Amino acid sequence: MLKDLTVRTKSRKIRQAPWTQTDADGEKPLSASRVRAVLGKSSDIVFRDFIMRGAEDIPCSLAVVDGLVDKSILDEFVLKVLMFDLTRQPELIRKLTTASAPKIIMERLAPANEMRQISKLGDALDAILSGDAVLFFGESATALVIGVRAWPNRGVNEPETESAIRGPREGFTETLRINTTMLRRKIKNPSLHFISLKIGTITRTDIVVVYIENLAQQDVVDEVMRRLQKIEMDGVLESGYLEEMIEDSPYSPFPQVHFTERPDVVAADLLEGKVAVIVDGTPIVLVVPAVLARFLQASEDYYERAMVVILVRFIRYLGTVVALLSPSIYIATTTFHQEILPTSLALNVAMGREGVPFPALLEALFMILALEILQEAGIRLPRASGQAIGIVGALVVGDAAVKGGLASPIMVVVIGLTAISSYTIPSYDLGIAIRLLRFPLMILAGTMGFFGIGLGMYGLLIHLVSMRSFGTPYLSPMAPLRIRALLQDTFFRVPWWALKRRPDLLDTDEPNLGGKK
Amino acid sequence: MERISTHQFTMLSAGVLLGTTFFPVAQLAAGAAGRDAWWCVLPAYSSGIPFGLMIYSLMGKYPGKNLLQISEITLGKWAGKLVGLLYILISAYFGALLLSQVADAFRRSVLPFIPVSVYWGGVILLVILLAWGGIEVFARFTEIVFPIIVLGLVATFLLAIPRFEWEEFYPVLGNGLKPVFWGTLKITPFSMEYILFLAGIITFLPTEEQDKRQLKTGIWRSIIIVGVLNTMVTLTEIMVFGPTETQRLNYGVLALGKMVEFARTFAGVESIFMLIWLGAMIIKVGALFFMAFWGMQSVFHIRRQNWKWYFFLGGVFLVLASLPEGGVELLTEITYVDDHLILPFTVSWVLLVWGVERWRKGVSKQ
Numbered sequence: 001m002l003k004d005l006t007v008r009t010k011s012r013k014i015r016q017a018p019w020t021q022t023d024a025d026g027e028k029p030l031s032a033s034r035v036r037a038v039l040g041k042s043s044d045i046v047f048r049d050f051i052m053r054g055a056e057d058i059p060c061s062l063a064v065v066d067g068l069v070d071k072s073i074l075d076e077f078v079l080k081v082l083m084f085d086l087t088r089q090p091e092l093i094r095k096l097t098t099a100s101a102p103k104i105i106m107e108r109l110a111p112a113n114e115m116r117q118i119s120k121l122g123d124a125l126d127a128i129l130s131g132d133a134v135l136f137f138g139e140s141a142t143a144l145v146i147g148v149r150a151w152p153n154r155g156v157n158e159p160e161t162e163s164a165i166r167g168p169r170e171g172f173t174e175t176l177r178i179n180t181t182m183l184r185r186k187i188k189n190p191s192l193h194f195i196s197l198k199i200g201t202i203t204r205t206d207i208v209v210v211y212i213e214n215l216a217q218q219d220v221v222d223e224v225m226r227r228l229q230k231i232e233m234d235g236v237l238e239s240g241y242l243e244e245m246i247e248d249s250p251y252s253p254f255p256q257v258h259f260t261e262r263p264d265v266v267a268a269d270l271l272e273g274k275v276a277v278i279v280d281g282t283p284i285v286l287v288v289p290a291v292l293a294r295f296l297q298a299s300e301d302y303y304e305r306a307m308v309v310i311l312v313r314f315i316r317y318l319g320t321v322v323a324l325l326s327p328s329i330y331i332a333t334t335t336f337h338q339e340i341l342p343t344s345l346a347l348n349v350a351m352g353r354e355g356v357p358f359p360a361l362l363e364a365l366f367m368i369l370a371l372e373i374l375q376e377a378g379i380r381l382p383r384a385s386g387q388a389i390g391i392v393g394a395l396v397v398g399d400a401a402v403k404g405g406l407a408s409p410i411m412v413v414v415i416g417l418t419a420i421s422s423y424t425i426p427s428y429d430l431g432i433a434i435r436l437l438r439f440p441l442m443i444l445a446g447t448m449g450f451f452g453i454g455l456g457m458y459g460l461l462i463h464l465v466s467m468r469s470f471g472t473p474y475l476s477p478m479a480p481l482r483i484r485a486l487l488q489d490t491f492f493r494v495p496w497w498a499l500k501r502r503p504d505l506l507d508t509d510e511p512n513l514g515g516k517k
Numbered sequence: 518m519e520r521i522s523t524h525q526f527t528m529l530s531a532g533v534l535l536g537t538t539f540f541p542v543a544q545l546a547a548g549a550a551g552r553d554a555w556w557c558v559l560p561a562y563s564s565g566i567p568f569g570l571m572i573y574s575l576m577g578k579y580p581g582k583n584l585l586q587i588s589e590i591t592l593g594k595w596a597g598k599l600v601g602l603l604y605i606l607i608s609a610y611f612g613a614l615l616l617s618q619v620a621d622a623f624r625r626s627v628l629p630f631i632p633v634s635v636y637w638g639g640v641i642l643l644v645i646l647l648a649w650g651g652i653e654v655f656a657r658f659t660e661i662v663f664p665i666i667v668l669g670l671v672a673t674f675l676l677a678i679p680r681f682e683w684e685e686f687y688p689v690l691g692n693g694l695k696p697v698f699w700g701t702l703k704i705t706p707f708s709m710e711y712i713l714f715l716a717g718i719i720t721f722l723p724t725e726e727q728d729k730r731q732l733k734t735g736i737w738r739s740i741i742i743v744g745v746l747n748t749m750v751t752l753t754e755i756m757v758f759g760p761t762e763t764q765r766l767n768y769g770v771l772a773l774g775k776m777v778e779f780a781r782t783f784a785g786v787e788s789i790f791m792l793i794w795l796g797a798m799i800i801k802v803g804a805l806f807f808m809a810f811w812g813m814q815s816v817f818h819i820r821r822q823n824w825k826w827y828f829f830l831g832g833v834f835l836v837l838a839s840l841p842e843g844g845v846e847l848l849t850e851i852t853y854v855d856d857h858l859i860l861p862f863t864v865s866w867v868l869l870v871w872g873v874e875r876w877r878k879g880v881s882k883q
Binding site: 337340450451458459473479481 | 522524525528623627628631635636639640642643646647650654656657658660661662786788789791792795796799
């Protein structure tokens with residue numbers, strides 16, 4: 001199904017294309033029969049026909065998608081009003097004709113709070129399929145859109161993937177409007193703007209770009225809009241689709257768009273001058289620009305006291321380095337550079353490896369692959385089963401591997417350390433990148449020792465310094481050096497009372513007004 | 518047009534100026550000045566300041582042009598092209614020698630069995646990537662790596678203190694100032710290597726008035742930082758090995774790394790230091806690669822965004838790197854190029870262009 005949805009323009013030439021908004025049909029003048037012709041085949045589309053009394057009898061038709069609308073609102077404030085209440089207003093009845101009906105209903109009859117006139121076929125289809133009701137008057141080219149969207153949705157829960165010991169317990173949901181509301185509740189400022197657009201020629205997914213005027217750089221906002229508007233695909237079912245379409249370096253393993261399920265995180269990012277992209281149907285919100293240091297920060301860093309955060313961040317950075325390099329260093333040390341080990345440790349390592357028939361590189365690759373398999377197996381299982389898999393992997397397989405002579409005890413320690421360290425990385429995306437990069441580094445270490453690790457690390461550094469995320473260098477504030485941002489909120493976080501100025505990481509339009517006072 | 522900030526310029530200058538000079542600096546200075554070798558370093562580096570300021574003054578008159586392009590204007594097209602060709606040859610050959618030194622340093626210290634071509638190929642690949650990324654990427658790379666190199670050198674110094682033999686320090690200037698003068702002359706080409714780089718990089722520097730003042734300070738700062746660092750390295754080697762042994766050691770800093778010991782637990786951490794020194798090697802070879810490429814752009818008007826020229830130049834580096842044998846022969850060759858090509862070429866070129874420009878200015882005033 002997914003494959004069908006993402007068929008691009010090229011393949012349309014060889015098969016029947018579905019109806020799309022970009023087709024000329026969308027611009028055609030509106031009429032009830034045209035809408036019926038397009039939507040009438042679907043069983044979930046309901047056309048409620050009735051006669052409205054006026055100077056003449058007006059045949060009306062109310063089109064909705066069953067399940068996407070609040071039927072009680074429709075019954076109470078639309079159908080009842082037009083079919084029964086109207087009969088008690090003879091003055092209005094005399095004025096009511098097919099041509100005047102939309103205006104009179106909007107202004108004097110229906111007490112619905114969201115209502116607008118439309119006259120294009122595409123607008124009507126969009127409105128119906130998005131959950132609004134559309135009221136047609138005979139074959140008139142004018143119809144009324146009545147906002148009655150309501151569908152079952154998941155409540156606001158704490159996001160499971162970003163749980164925090166301290167901080168709000170609410171997470172975004174799959175409903176776009178609930179998500180925008182959560183942000184509006186946090187930032188009650190007229191400068192907070194939500195710009196809507198639709199992406200996906202078939203799915204017509206609602207997207208909202210959020211930013212705070214004068215804090216976000218207008219260039220960045222324009223660039224986000226430009227990249228989003230350029231997207232031409234059949235469907236957007238998750239924000240990950242957009243992430244890949246708007247990132248700067250598509251072939252990089254590093255994430256360049258930050259994503260989160262937490263409204264407090266998005267609000268904090270908006271206050272730093274960043275731009276968020278909310279996609280209907282997913283609780284994952286994208287935030288740009290994103291620099292590497294951002295992926296090593298967590299929302300709690302700003303809720304805990306600064307001294308604690310300094311320690312936590314240090315552990316996180318250390319954990320990232322250990323997760324990336326420890327297997328490679330083990331391989332390089334045992335294969336090429338035994339001289340850096342103290343004699344007693346070197347003897348222990350040698351004794352541990354005595355019965356292992358493989359070189360250190362193969363031994364480590366085998367163990368790391370086993371770790372990856374265990375992680376992947378555990379991640380999609382129910383929580384209890386996942387834990388069991390983890391325990392089985394760590395205790396049984398690890399122990400069996402050592403006893404069976406497949407791996408040395410120190411190798412198991414190294415792998416365990418690597419696995420635990422990788423959990424200190426707050427960003428799942430960055431964690432994946434680190435897991436991926438471990439393999440080439442291990443191969444380099446196994447073939448060229450520390451020189452290989454050096455090549456790999458410097459190569460990685462060149463890659464990182466050449467990357468940008470929406471114009472912001474990826475390694476900022478380290479390179480190019482932004483000393484204040486580096487000292488205030490990168491490796492350390494100074495206390496809130498010392499954060500008098502916004503970090504100039506993004507060169508926000510108002511860098512001196514103080515964002516984190 | 519790419520532009521780097523004044524801070525990036527300072528870091529890049531310091532990174533290129535330091536490069537891998539901490540390997541031979543003590544050996545060369547001690548060869549001429551004995552135990553007073555550490556006196557030579559700062560004056561030798563300072564000799565680059567007037568030349569840097571000359572280029573800086575020309576930059577103001579010809580904004581957006583490098584010294585090669587300025588030479589074509591001041592000395593005439595063909596003389597300018599000839600200078601450009603010499604610039605390319607010197608940069609490429611010296612860069613290749615330093616590339617060869619990477620393999621030599623690793624093979625003589627921590628990884629003797631890996632083929633030299635692996636070292637050359639690995640480093641040149643990274644250098645090509647850097648050059649392809651452009652000067653902004655190179656500047657950002659140096660911004661990260663240079664402080665690590667400084668930390669590495671400072672750590673080497675601090676960890677070597679327990680092995681200092683304090684009697685090696687005295688007598689200070691026991692043989693007078695003459696050996697110090699000869700020692701200074703021996704290391705002066707190091708600063709001229711940087712002047713050649715400066716001749717090419719000026720097109721990428723900021724042009725605002727305030728930035729210009731900071732650029733001037735950047736030249737001073739980088740020369741003093743590197744001068745102090747290399748003085749520290751030289752002093753450490755003299756104090757640990759004594760002047761005679763310092764003269765003999767080709768890679769004194771590596772020998773220092775080998776002697777490091779933490780609390781009788783970790784020893785022989787030279788392989789970890791080699792990781793850091795590799796960064797210095799990449800910066801230096803990268804700078805010379807950039808220089809050769811700028812030369813080719815100025816003389817042959819090649820396009821920047823064309824992979825084939827990068828690989829062509831990389832190939833030239835690899836071929837030239839394979840010419841000298843390692844060890845003493847390689848170091849002799851590097852010293853020879855420094856003394857007999859880089860020093861005279863840089864001094865005469867910069868003085869000539871600057872002099873002609875001044876003379877023209879005088880004539881036009883009259």
